[in-house]
């Protein structure tokens with residue numbers, strides 16, 4: 258029996274557009290479960306990023322409700338919501354948004370000071386352990402401008418993991434990476450998921466998507482399809498790609 262972490266009920270999001278309204282999310286109902294590696298797919302402009310940001314409380318819904326561990330996100334005051342985002346959610350973006358004048362170690366550590374009360378020593382030790390886990394400890398003292406895109410993204414993943422988040426939200430985390438770095442970062446996310454990390458990722462890249470075990474398709478502001486697969490095994494990559502491709506075709510991708 259899966260444990261639900263996030264739930265959206267009749268979720269709507271609109272943006273003002275040339276005097277009208279662009280209804281991007283239209284009565285979305287979905288649940289996200291603990292330990293799953295869930296991916297959101299859909300055509301360009303379908304609202305995937307908007308859904309991710311709304312579910313994670315980075316953006317506010319126009320209508321509807323979002324429950325995080327059974328409590329409505331809207332019921333939190335802004336300060337409490339900021340605490341949840343800092344302590345319980347991890348974020349990974351296409352552009353890594355590392356702080357340019359801090360080393361990778363300092364970048365990973367910095368969110369640790371926003372989290373549970375930890376001493377400076379404990380924060381630095383955890384940051385180093387995470388950089389080791391994400392295979393980028395060799396570059397810990399370098400600035401973001403002195404490392405590759407893949408190394409910067411692995412440091413960004415370490416930063417996202419800093420406060421032991423309940424869930425990681427990833428928006429096209431491999432969108433700016435070359436093929437080899439893409440595989441490294443996806444293997445890392447898969448490894449973290451194997452260790453129990455819940456991940457919700459937006460991507461339009463099938464090769465990235467095959468690392469997930471649950472697939473949601475967003476179309477016309479609604480979740481129009483859903484599929485589950487067994488956990489990713491690299492030896493099955495080609496076969497998974499075919500299955501995801503067939504599913505996407507059935508979704509008029």
Ligand SMILES: Nc1ncnc2c1ncn2[C@@H]1O[C@H](COP(=O)(O)OP(=O)(O)OP(=O)(O)O)[C@@H](O)[C@H]1O
Nearest residue numbers: 272273281299300301302303304305306307308461
């Ligand atoms: N802050 C905003 N203000 C106005 N419109 C917005 C805003 N953010 C997104 N939109 C619009 O909402 C729609 C969905 O955008 P979103 O970025 O969520 O789509 P997406 O599926 O992630 O697209 P892509 O795959 O191309 O990144 C688009 O029409 C976009 O122009």
